[in-house]
Amino acid sequence: MGCCSLSARQAGSAGIGQDEVELLRTGRTRIWSSSEGQSEASLHPKDPAILAETEDTEALWGRTREELANLLITQPISGWEGMHIHSLGEIIWSSLVFLRSYCMEEMRECYVVLFSFHLLILSVDRTKKALVYEGLLPLAGMRLREIVSAISHTFEISGSMIEPRLVCCQNSADFDTWVQRLRHQIQMANAHCPVSPSNNISFLVPCDEEWKKRELMRHLLCNTVLEWEGKPIQHLGRIQYLTTVQAARGCMGDSEERLLVLFPDDLLFLSVDKDRTAITYEGKLPLIGIQVKEKSAVLGRLQFEITGSLTEPILITCSTAEDYEKCLFCLQKPEKVLDPLALQPPPIIPKKSWRHQ
Template sequence: MGCCSISARRAALAGTCQDEMELLEIGGSRKWSISEAQSEGSLRLRDPVTATETATETGGAEVLWGRTREELRNFLFTQPITGWEGRSIHSLGEIVWSSLVLMRSCHMEEMSERYIVLFPFQLLILSVDHMKKAFIYQGLLPLAGMNVRDVPSDTGCMFEMMGPMTESRIISCLSPAEFHIWVLSIQQHIKMANAHWPAHASNIISFLVPCDEQWKKRKLMKHLFYTTILKWEGKPIQHLGRIHYLAMVQVAYASMGDFKERMLVLFPEDLVFLSVDRERTGIAYEGKLPLAGIQAKEKSAVLGRLEFEITGSLTEPILVACSTAEDYEKCLFYLQKPEQILDTVTVQPPPMVPKKSLRH
């Protein structure tokens, strides 16, 4: 397995000292220059050179539980991660960089200890169980569409990751050297992810859709909070609350009967419709309805024709066809009894027409 080698050197210029970190690619054939211009978010690729310095200071130091970074890499690929579901971790590619950090979301005040692992197109977030010396899966963040910026702090070692459909995360590195490596490494791989999207995104979505197994549904629910949803409007999806249920269904306006495949996502107060393109490369927003302004009634419960109808004062009747009896029963349960899944009942404004038409 290849690895990223790190070395530090100090050069005196006009009576001042400047730290320069060299991030060497697999095999040591190229190196990245990290200078004081990192605040501009730029990466400069030097001409291929031969590595002449040994990366022992950072790469060989103990990072966690008495293990070096390379030993932790091997640990991740050979030992089970608590809560991991879906494809093997090997499918994410080679590990670019990893380290222990402090992290919080934009809505939290306290930082939590996390071990983050950078892959070519994703950032793996793990919590740490020091008693058992084990990792716990916390999420997989796709890099496509993300942005990185420095966050002013006393230590100067904090940065923020944000995206159009992702809650921003504040990450505090444990040293200036780690900060430089993380910022520029993530910036470079965001560029790569953007260049390869949506080809890379298809690897995830096509694996989970159709979501014909429970673990796929759970994985897809988590994925929606960390991926870019095209054409999204309104407040971020993270602010809609916990997803109660998700199903792939066929949807049509009752007057037309022209069914379209849709992903039906039930939140505490909203019903959201999403679509997946034919190539299974991306997810798009198709509309949202407040549960307080709609009703659902059975149309047919005959096996092979599991249909119900959604009606509301400001929306045309919508016919929904489910592929399994479980999807049919769960969708009707949540839609017919919204008061049982709301923590508190609040006064709602008049229901509004969905932002997007379900015909497209």
């Protein structure tokens, strides 16, 4: 899982009987079997035992909480992505829990770490005695709800930018500590970072790292794009590639920052406001109607030019060689020899093929 998941699945009705759900133990994980696994009623097991035979909440692999905290900030974490862990600030609380999202049956053992403005989720690799990065959730906009069920010591975290998750603590003391401290930090985060469906854009743009690209792709498919035109963005297909570029229209046009989003049949241009709070639609070009030419004459510049019957030339400047190569690879299609009898009518000219601010 990446930094923060952008899909938000809601729990269904609580009308499932307790007999329909069975909690199966499989080593250090738990499997929930239910005909309607999205329901809160699926929390009720036949066996009310919660987290038997787990390590003491104060230790993991014989280490105390303080020793684990020191390990996190001094040793590399497998699979780590995004901002450096030192930038997250002080560790406020941490413990071993069982965690489950509503779209998964398996309840996994995780080590969860609370910072001032983030919640860090780490999976536990008992074979290697290591912690593996699973995700970093922003506290701003997060909601916490205690779950009353046969499984004690459980609460739910959710939010507009967070997939709902169930957190099962090992005992009542750990549960009380998590609920009290997490609620307090959520209030603090909301006070310093007002809730907005798009308030994470500032963390994702420029999308100069892979985890940012992934999260921004999810964001585009789940949130409003201002001034959008045409069929919904979700109907354009799977995003093939996304990056931040500088785009200049015509020979003398000023260069402007744009999000370049490549779909199977369309090239999408988006802009981000100066405060990094909103994404605006700037235009869309059908791939069948454009050509891409390398502009490698100027040394040190990673540029290519987009031309076509539906647009005047657009000069694209990439910030990295990787972005440049991937954009060219995706956009430079070998020309096909078309049968004149199979030619289709020309595409309808879009209302807005490119807009220059």
